[in-house]
Amino acid sequence: MPYGVFPVPKSRDSGKRGTRVPSLAVRIRTRLGRAELDEALATGADPASSAERRLRAEQLRSPAERARIANGLVEALGDARRGEPMTLRVRPQRAVVRDAADDILALVLRLRDDRPVGIAGVAAAARLLDDRRGPLYRDDAGDPHDAIRSAHSAIDATRAPAVEFAAQAA
DSSP states (O other), X not given: OTTTTSOOOOOTTTTOTTOOOOOHHHHHHHHHTHHHHHHHHHTTOOGGGSHHHHHHHHHHHSHHHHHHHHHHHXXXXXXXXXXXXXXXXXXXXXXXXXXXXXXXXXXXXXXHSSSOOOHXXXXXXXHHHHOTTSTTTOGXXXXXXXXXXXXXXXXXXXXXXXXXHHHHHO
């Protein structure tokens, strides 16, 4: 018994062999560049192409991040239905959010369920919520209905059909 009667301390990986914790530098770059990483992942960039994209994709897959995005969208719906807020914080356009309420609720429900998600769709939903220059916040940024629907359809998209099509073509 190398430690006597005391238990052997657990390592950082908590018994998960083969998992590697990203370095502090990668975590900081991921946090500071979250908007750019979300934009790249939403447009279909490969998550395995860099350590930062890989970490951000893992974060977007996590139930906690999906819940954060869903809760933010629900908060935007609540703000749109209430009176004028007494705050300086930038808020989504009320009329736009009220018009897209059904689509937003469908997106929220999909984010909150336990089924696997497409990273591009979750990144697009994160951009909807976090990008203050996006269609929920500005008139000249595009159609919010299209942005919400494309995020929802990208969440349901998986790479499996592409693999099946490639196998059938060969």
